[in-house]
Amino acid sequence: MQKQSRGCGTAKVLSDAEMPGAYEKPQLLPLQPHKEGGLPATFIFHVNPVISSRLDVELGEKLTVLQSGPSAELETQTSKLGEGGILLSSLALGQEEQRFVALGEDQEVVLSMKAEMSSGDLDLRLGFGLCDGEQEFLDKRKQIVSKALQQVLGLSQAPDGGQVPVVAVLGSGGGTRAMSSLYGSLAGLQELGLLDTVTYLSGVSxxxxxxxxxxxxxxxxxxxxQGPIERAQARVCSSKMGAMSPERLQYYAQELGSLEGSSHSVSLIDLWGLLIEYFLYQEENPARLSDQQEAVSQGQNPYPIYASINVRTNISGEDFAEWCEFTPHEVGFPKYGAYVPTELFGSEFFMGHLLQPRPEPRICYLQGMWGSAFAASVDEIFLKTAGSGLSFLDGHRGKVNITDDCQKLQLHDPTRLRTRLFTPQGPFSQAVLDIFTSRFTSAENFNFTRGLCLHKDYVAGREFMAWKATHPDAFPNQLTPMRDCLCLVDGGFAINSPFPLNLLPQRAVDLILSFDYSLEAPFEVLQMTEKYCLDRGIPFPRIEVLPEDLEEPRECYLFAEAKDPRSPIVLHFPLVNRTFRTHLAPGVERQTPEEKARGDFAVNGSDTPYGMMNFTYEPEEFERLVALSRYNVLNNAETVRQALRLALQQRQAGDRAGG
Incomplete structure (x- = not known):
């Protein structure tokens, strides 16, 4: 039925030019002659030459009608008048040509076109090795680690550079609880002289x-x-009400408006980053991640690695997550071997070339992304809290069937993908899935891998789960380089500790000190990492825990795989209050009622002050948590030294490859 009404309107003839697969969106072609002395409209399309592309031109009419009546409304109707196109393969490289494009009866447009092949070096790094900045750091850090090992292990001489084990300290997620606890753990390592033996310091959330x-x-x-801990305490124990003051709200609006004005897709995570900025500093923090290059320029500190994951909006982090690492020198995906300089994160790339540089984001926005634990779906919330997702959703998901048996072909070509037939469910099932599996938010950033072509044998890479029938890796057109944006969230949605980024063979980590600040399931990150490694053929020790340890964990566990020296040694510290309850320091028991009361507290439980959503502690609560984490390191000093000796022995025996 056609709506009849009386009114007045205007008609406008438009022409659009579009190139499927190109970086640019459709461009508007002016049909009126350009003004005297002015230049005609010029535009550029960037496209992969491997793809058989064409320039599509469409002529349309846009009719705008103002309806008469008590409530006048504008109605817009668009109709297509004609279309045409030009195959790019018909253009000679480097030569400007005039082409006539017929768009229908008595309609044509004249285009002056020139095809050029992009030249020059890429603006990002492709490869699976370490970047120059990190490699230069390692050369300097080895000297510091070697001297520290000689001192803490009582060696007669410092180990040679090739024999120095690589030690990584990993901090788990857990909001303010994890942040406060890590200060204590690092203080314990520093007090024992062990902090200078650490090469990497990595964290989640x-x-x-x-x-x-x-x-x-x-x-x-x-x-x-002690100084940084006191400053952290002042922030954690202060009121957060100022974050909602009129001045701060105006500041948030200005900052988010500035982001939006620079074509950034603003999300709740950006606002969260500004709130985190207030919680941590209570003032504007101009720092950027690339500023931290100064802190590793002489190898004077461990090398920081910050973890995030790239996800799909309607798939849980445990089912699909691509680990993205942020370091002072680069941001990138080890899975794809694609990295951009940290200063260029947030800029626009296509096929490895920088098309639109943008300012490096302030670190508060990264802190919001790294710690965006609320960016979950309803299904993920049930998965994390109840231990299983919403099972009724399985009946609403699409089905994937293998339509051929290519085992014989795979004998000749192991990288051949089997043909998969994907059958989507109906609109009702899709609506149900959208409600329960879509994330509340995610940090959308320009995708620096966009337009990159993967090697035809990409499925042979151990990072790709193409052997799983329903995994996105099994569908080449769903891989991240095919997408416009990255969806980056808290790495804890996959594994609540940055193990995958520290298990890369190019980093050759010998010993991992894992500090787990979760309130429940003290071995879950190890078990999930073990499964992650099994799926990808990565050496990792078997995680075998006794039932009594699940009920009442100890302060420290050592896991090593004697049969496979390629496997790193893992020293795992759950967040528990066992001997700290009765001891002021290792070997020093609490005597007075005040001392006993200070150590007598539960870390977890229904009334714990250390819940995920609690960002403000009482001074005593903060001091207890930091003291507990510090004590648990000091009380297991000999176990740490034992692990260091074992890692050194493996290096000296040549069982571990150099970085």
Whole structure:
């Protein structure tokens, strides 16, 4: 039925030019002659020459009608008058040509076109090795680690550079609890002289807030941590009401408006980053991640690695997550071997070329992304809290069937993908899935891998789960380089500790000190990492825990795989209050009622002050948590030294490859 009404309107003839697969969106072609002395409209399309592309031109009419009546409304109707196109393969490279494009009866447009092949070096790094900045750091850090090992292990001489084991300290997620606890753990390592034996310091979620704050001081690990801990306490124990003051709200509006004005897709995570900025500093923090290059320029501190994951909006992080690492020198995906300089994160790239540079984001926006634990779907919330997702959703998901048996073909070509037939469900099932599996928010950033072509044998890479029938890796057109934006969220949605980024073979980590600040399931990150490694053929020790350890965990566990020296040694510290309850310090029991009361507290439980959503502690609560984490390291000093000796022995025996 056609709506009849009386009114007045205007008609406008438009012409659009579009190139499927190009970086640019459709462009508007003016049909009126250009003004005297002016230049005709010029535009550029960037496209992959491998793709058989064409320039499509469409002629349309846009009719705008103002309806008469008590409530006048504008109605817009668009109709297509004609279309045409030009195959790019018909253009000679480097020569300007005039082409006539017929758009229908008595309609044509004249285009002056020139095809050029892009030349020059890429503006990002492709490869699976370490960047120059990190490699230069390692060369300098080895000398510091070697001297520290000689001192803490009582060696007669410092190990040679090739025999120095690589030690990584990992901090788990856990919001303010993780941030506060990591200060205590690092203080314990520093007090034992062990902090200088550490090569990498890596974190997820709340731990990244501690690490990124420490690295504002280029020599933080060379001075006592009491100062940074006192400053952290002042922030954690202060009121957060000022975050909602009229001045701060105006500041948020200005900052987010500035982001939007620079074509950034603003999300709740950006606002969260500004709130985190207030919680941590209570003032504008101009720091950027690339500023931290100064803190590693002489190898004086461990190398920081901040973790995030790239996700799909309607798939849980446990089912699909691509680990993205942020370091002072680069941001990138080890899975794809694609990295951009940290200063260029947030800029627009296509096929490895920088098309639109944009300012590097302030670190508060990264802190919001790294710690965006609220960016979950309803299904993920059930998965994390109840241990399983919403099972009724399985009946609403699309089905994937293997339509051929290519086992014989795979004998000749192991990388051949089997043909998969994807059958989507109906609109009702899709609506149900959208409600329960879509994320509340995610940090959308320009995709620096966009337009990159993967090697035809990409499925042979161990990072790709193409052997799983329903995994997105099994569908080449769903890989991240085919997408416009990255959806980056808290790495804890996949594994609540940055193990995957520290298990890369190019980093050759020998010993991992894992600090787990979760309130429940103290071995979950290890078990999930073990499964992650099994799926990808990555050496990792078997995680075998006794039932009594699940009920009442100890302060420290050592896991090593004697049969496979390629496997790293893992020293795992759950957040528990066992001997700290009765001891002021290792070997020193609590005597007075005040001392006993100070140690008698539960970390978890229904009335714990250390819940995920609690960002403000009482001074005593903060001091207890930091003291507990510090004590648990000091009380297991000999176990740490034992792990260091074992890692050194493996290096000296040549069982581990160099970085």
């Amino acid at each position: 709340g731990s990244t807030w501690c690490i990124s704050t420490l690295y504002q001081d280029p020599s933080w690990s060379q001075v006592a941590l």
